[in-house]
Amino acid sequence: MSALFLDRDGVLNVLRPNDYVKSPDELVMLPGVKEALDICRRRFSHLFIVTNQQGIGKGLMTEADLEAIHRKLLEAVGPVDRIYHCPDLERSHSFRRKPNIGMALQARRDYPDIRLKDSVMVGDSKTDILFGRRAGMTTVLVGCNSTVATDAPHLVDYRFPTLLDFAQNLPKGLQNTNFA
Numbered sequence: 001m002s003a004l005f006l007d008r009d010g011v012l013n014v015l016r017p018n019d020y021v022k023s024p025d026e027l028v029m030l031p032g033v034k035e036a037l038d039i040c041r042r043r044f045s046h047l048f049i050v051t052n053q054q055g056i057g058k059g060l061m062t063e064a065d066l067e068a069i070h071r072k073l074l075e076a077v078g079p080v081d082r083i084y085h086c087p088d089l090e091r092s093h094s095f096r097r098k099p100n101i102g103m104a105l106q107a108r109r110d111y112p113d114i115r116l117k118d119s120v121m122v123g124d125s126k127t128d129i130l131f132g133r134r135a136g137m138t139t140v141l142v143g144c145n146s147t148v149a150t151d152a153p154h155l156v157d158y159r160f161p162t163l164l165d166f167a168q169n170l171p172k173g174l175q176n177t178n179f180a
């Protein structure tokens with residue numbers, strides 16, 4: 001079974017630079033994400049969101065705030081199998097926090113049928129790409145905020161401008177990968 005792992009901020013919703021989405025009204029979805037997930041739901045056995053949320057660890061928001069944000073997110077994009085989040089601070093070097101692979105291993109424990117080597121990680125940062133690579137997944141970089149594609153091209157299997165471009169290229173076998 002092949003699963004799709006999705007980063008949240010910068011992939012599904014607009015990234016807030018140097019800040020966190022701390023309440024539902026700060027959540028702004030990116031265009032095309034619902035259509036993208038509708039396609040992905042037909043192509044993958046499972047959909048997961050894996051998101052670092054150290055704003056909780058910093059005390060800027062609560063677990064209840066995050067639950068409210070995720071209710072609004074799921075209203076916008078439709079259901080996913082599970083949202084995994086890591087509230088731990090970056091300096092904690094938590095095994096659950098990307099680029100460490102705790103959330104991928106948790107998903108495999110929760111859904112024993114999935115095979116990480118047949119699964120795909122889509123993210124907009126080097127952290128996501130490292131997470132996917134370390135977990136043995138195919139890695140897909142979206143957006144243009146990360147320099148990982150030029151700094152460490154061996155880590156990035158495919159690259160698309162947006163999640164919708166990724167989804168629309170799935171039937172073609174992910175060949176159309178480069179964009180300026």
Ligand SMILES: [Mg+2]
Pocket residue numbers: 007008009010011123124125
């Ligand atoms: Mg991100």
